[in-house]
Amino acid sequence: MSSPQGVTRATLVKDLRLEWRSKDAINSMLFFALLVVVIFSFSFDPTAEESRRIAGGLVWVAFLFAAVVALNQTWARELRNQVLDAYRVSPAPANSLFVAKVLGNFIFVSVLEALMTPLFVVFYNLRAIGPAYQLLFVAALGTWALVVNGTFFAAMSVRTRSRELMLPLLLFPITIPALLAMVEATSSILTGEFSARFWIVLLAVYDVVFTTGCLLFFEIILHGE
């Protein structure tokens, strides 16, 4: 149980069980994303042709905002009963805790995306003209980029005043290239006008760079010294 994988597994199972029983994160994310979809479709009233062009942006902005809701709860949940302090004094490696949290958030956001995508298709009359299977790569890599940075910056923002506010302020500027890549890749697959390959490679590079960076620095963020 004391191996790094054991710590990861235990934390992940605990988080999933907590979420399964309360459904706090997934419910608030789903409702939030639904609101964004409805408000966007009111304000744009797009035709099928036009919506194909803007859908990439809409989908990812909705997911980004909704993901922040879940990411904010990642560490705030551990503040109650001083669980985070217990992590700090325990000899468990910090990175296995981080990986568990990232995997947990990845699962939450993926579930959200799987449930919301049909709604987007219905509301915006979407149909991919380009190779649709590539959307899976974009979704997986893009979600990972959001979640790995989000979990890291949530650990940072939980130590500031007004912590809920701080996370998007830290996360959004750094995520701009990833967000641009997700939006452009999705749009080019939906319209079928360009190849999405460059953007998918860029997303993969972004994931590798930031996963490495976050794993490198997480320990000093957790211990705060």
Add this chain to the structure above:
Amino acid sequence: MKRAFPILAILTAGLLSYGLYGALVQAPTEQTMGDVQRIFYYHVPSAWTAFCLFFVNLVASIVYLVRRDPKADALALASAEVGVVFCTVVLVTGPIWARPVWGIWWTWDLRLTLTLVLWLIYVSYLMLRRFSSSGQTPMMAAVLAVLGALDVPLVYFSIWFFRTQHPQPVIGGGGSIDPRMLHVLLMNWLAFMCFAVLVCWSRYHLEILRRQVEETQALESLASGSAR
């Protein structure tokens, strides 16, 4: 060290006024753009100065992460603040020039977007420092600075994929420039760098003093608490 500060201040004032004279009078008027082009003598040196300051911030942050030296953190803070000011000057003077020359205020071009994203990252850096008052602030800020630096090449490549509209860099970009213009440009850069060093220096000094005051006050309240 103390005596060098007024000397640098006088030198900066001299250089800045010479730079202003050069930009408004000495430099020849550009053929196609006319006098609007003279904003270039402020825009470009501000950009170079801002990038230098962000680089100083990165180096200071890395030094802080390795050696945990509070002086490195004070330097990182000073250079980030002054860098954001110079970067703001770049972002404001750019559209003023672009409107008459390109006919638009703003375009999502490589250098413009890169500068804007850099500005956003450093504003979020300053926000983090402002919202966090604990002793962990320097460490978190240093980590953010390093991650922000990792972001820059990725931003570069993501925007490079679009066509770029910005004039090619005048130095090392294959463009040609009148030697008198180049002279004024470099003179202004020198003046701006001196000005930046001057402001950073006083901001750094202020930060060190502020910390000393805080420390003394904390010690005093501890001492009065134990005496009672």
